[in-house]
Amino acid sequence: MSRTSRPRGPAFTARQVGALPWRRVGQGVEVCLVQTSSSRQWLPPKGWPMEGKSDPEAAAQEAWEEAGVRGQVDHAPLGRFRHLKGLKSGGTLPAEITLYALRTEEVRDDYPEARRPRRWAGVEEAAALVRSPELAALIRRFAADAMGEGDAEGESG
Template structure:
């Protein structure tokens, strides 16, 4: 599998950079919905798989690719975002960059045993409420809760 490298796009001063993320999910017996989070590489906090736009990829396809590379999951991704949230991305030089992330639901159909970032991250299934509590961004937590409440 080829890993596509995407670089932060140039943005106008004061404007957040665009990123695309996946919210991997599944339904357990009894109808219980779970979502998967992964740890960030540097701080090991719980996040959703996300990354920069990719040339020749629609936003939802870029989100699905990030889910495969960061969490080792594949499935059916929705083409319409659940919403968006903002956070400050920590860059290699120690400074931060504001980002606005569009979040796409991805129903997991396959969990790989090996994936590109397996040695750099931990993946874990959470209840909707536990996932919302585990992430640091309030707007992401709200999106996860709203996803869990939808029919």
């Protein structure tokens, strides 16, 4: 899979895309996080923009590769958060991740990066697991918006 180039330098902020896989559970919402390979942080699936794919499509691809989930990705971003991406060299690269909601329709156990831990968590647990206050705020805001939609497919009220 062809990735776009990733310039590096001390002042450079890398641009990445990510998906926030979510699903309804009872009257609430759970989101899916994966553990990073280098620093063992919990984050939504994320990665580099992909040649030939829109940012939401690339985010959905990352959700499949890193978390084994597929579904409907929103084309409007939830927002952005900053993250220090760990590099194989041991250094870090400042990155800004544009996050897209992905309503989960399929969860598989056989996916490309299944060796990495995946975790479904309620909103407050997920917000506590992530290190970024920006990301925690995005998760909380998304969940509040999702619950306000009144989308009760298959739910009795």
